[in-house]
Amino acid sequence: MSKSSTNLSLDPELKKASIELFNDLGLDLSSAVTLFLKQALRVQGLPFEVTRVNPNAQTIAAMNEYYKMKNHPEKYKRYASFKDALNEVLEDA
Structure with missing residues (x-):
C-alpha cells in the first residue's frame, strides 16, 4: 500500500x-x-464521546442568581467599591 x-x-x-x-x-x-x-x-465519527461539561447544581444556582440580579438590579444594594462592600461585611461580623 x-x-x-x-x-x-x-x-x-x-x-x-x-x-x-x-x-x-x-x-x-x-x-x-x-x-x-x-x-x-x-x-463514522469521532472514536470517542465529545461532550460539554455540565455545570453542577451549585453552579447552576449561582448562574441563576446572577441572571436574576442582572435583570433586576434595582432590587439589590450596590457599592461604590469593593472596599465599601467589605467594610459592611466586616461590620456585620
Missing part, C-alpha cells in the same frame, strides 16, 4: 508527550494517527 505524507501542526509539548505515550505502547506517532483515522472511519 502506498503512503501519502500529511503535515500536522501540533503544540510541541503535546507532540512530545504523545510520542512518549505511543512509544510506551509500541507505536510511533504516525501509526497512532493512522489508528485514530481508521477508527473514526469505522464508527
Whole structure:
C-alpha cells in the first residue's frame, strides 16, 4: 500500500508527550494517527464521546442568581467599591 505524507501542526509539548505515550505502547506517532483515522472511519465519527461539561447544581444556582440580579438590579444594594462592600461585611461580623 502506498503512503501519502500529511503535515500536522501540533503544540510541541503535546507532540512530545504523545510520542512518549505511543512509544510506551509500541507505536510511533504516525501509526497512532493512522489508528485514530481508521477508527473514526469505522464508527463514522469521532472514536470517542465529545461532550460539554455540565455545570453542577451549585453552579447552576449561582448562574441563576446572577441572571436574576442582572435583570433586576434595582432590587439589590450596590457599592461604590469593593472596599465599601467589605467594610459592611466586616461590620456585620
